[in-house]
Amino acid sequence: MTHSELQATYDHIIVGGGVAADKAARAIHGRTPDAAVLILTRDPEGPVSRPDLTKTLWLDESTGLEDIDLGTAGDTGAQLVTGVTVTAVDPSTHTVTTDGGNTVTYGTLLLATGASARTLEDAKGGDDSRVTCIRSVSDYRDLRSKVSEETRVAVVGGGYIGSEIAVALNAIGATVDVYTPDDRLLGHMFPASVTDHLEEVYADKGVTVHHGFLLDHLDASGETLKLVPEHGSAASADLVVIGFGAVLETGLAQDAGLTVEDGAVAVDASLRTSDPDIFAAGDIIGFTDPLLGRRHVEHVDNAEQSGEIAGKNMAGDTATYDYTPLFFSDIFDDGYEAVGTLSTDLDTLEDWNDDHTAAVIYYLDGGIARGVLLWNTWDSVPKAREVMTASAAGMLTGEDLRGAIAVG
Known part of the structure; x- marks a missing residue:
């Protein structure tokens, strides 16, 4: 779709072309399938599974770009315009303006602008x-x-x-x-x-x-x-x-007068910004993590989960984002999943298996687990969140954490 084919008004406009935008569009479609949805992205491509850009596309010869295309427009009926930059958001008139000179009106707006290298x-x-x-x-x-x-x-x-x-x-x-x-x-x-x-x-x-x-x-x-x-x-x-x-793409939010805290766009539990008709999701948001308080997270799980909640609420739901995201990677034959804050500025408690090939490593602040690294340890993210909750409540602290999550 091109600039010239834009309608004057949409029920919902999504600015951004990553996984948060994809999940939001799907959530809107699932709740209100007849809603008019517009996705504007400066990328020349539609939403793809971005983690695969540094993973599967290189490691699996059978995987091509067509395999990581999320098919957002086809699956949701959203109108997708690629290669377009939104230059301004005006909350007072409920409009967005593009570099092509178009001004389009929205009912609700989602900022899912992500980050740039x-x-x-x-x-x-x-x-x-x-x-x-x-x-x-x-x-x-x-x-x-x-x-x-x-x-x-x-x-x-x-x-x-x-x-x-x-x-x-x-x-x-x-x-x-x-x-x-x-x-x-x-x-x-x-x-x-x-x-x-x-x-x-x-x-x-x-x-x-x-x-x-x-x-x-x-x-x-x-x-x-x-x-x-x-x-x-x-x-x-x-x-x-x-x-x-990466650098968070918060310029549109700042120029629109939305609240930005510690470099991230501030959102409430519904993922609304300081303007009730503008939502935000993905890398750019500063949200309240139920385990760790106010933070921002630049990983795909946060983008997917927050995008879905934002989309539901744009379509009239009252869902809350009370989620602690995970992140993951594979490094040659090793792999890991992690929850919370992984920083060697914190104390660590290491729990290895006998042959030292797998571990659960707890990151402690005053004896309280603020992060968990699951090194070659799988299917344990929900347990890690449970352990962090128990630790914050004083039920598991310091050495008591050892053995709380099975290693390997």
Whole structure:
């Protein structure tokens, strides 16, 4: 669908094209199937399963882009316009304005704008075609088209995205180097018992991790890219993938006068913003977690669950978002699921199996479990939430947590 085919008014407008938008559209359709719904996204593609952009598409040769397309418009009857940017939201007139010059009226509005990849803004050569991130289908296509066996790829950043894309690139035969300013890969999340193991696994698979490398700028003046650190020797690569994390897309909300707290769009239990006819879901929301209080979470489970609740309420339901999201990843032959806050700034209590291949690791604040890592331990997320609830109530604290969740 194009700009010129837009109606003047819709019952519901969704701004954003990720999984939160998909879940919201499905929820609206399920409750009010005849409602007029418009989805506006600046992505050139419709909603897809974004975790697969750094996972399945690289690791499973039988999976293609068509397999991760969520089919939102076809399944829900929503009108989907891609490649369009919403430039303004006016709560007083219930309108949104697009970069194509259209102004459209809504009954309720959902902001599901997500986040954009953080970049090295002042990098020399930072706009070079050999420098990319991995956030969208377009990013995936671009990177995949440039990588073949023995392509030398530098992944800058040793966090969640960096660790995943390194595995993905290695799977198709690229020569991968990871550059991180930290002492350990994923060291901000995992204790040494896990990170030491990961360092060995990456090395065994042929991925080299360079610690203490704080990138200053990129030099794209030669045939190969040079990564110049603040201190130490430069490195070189054919391609650079930036994995610095993401920036929440809250600009529309701020410009519309909606309340933004600690960088996230503030929502109540119904996922309404400070304007009762504007909802928000996904990465951008600051919500009340029933176990951890006010927080924001940049993971797909939160996007899916909050998108569904927002969509229901846009269509007249009175559902509440009282949910503690999980997140997950697979790293070569290891995998994990996690709930809550995983930060090595907290104390940790580690519960390993006998052969040290699986663990449950509790992240403690004053002896209270604020996060649980299920390392190679499956089907235990509901139990982890139960244990965190009991811990917050003083029923399980400190060493009493050991054995509360079966390992492996």
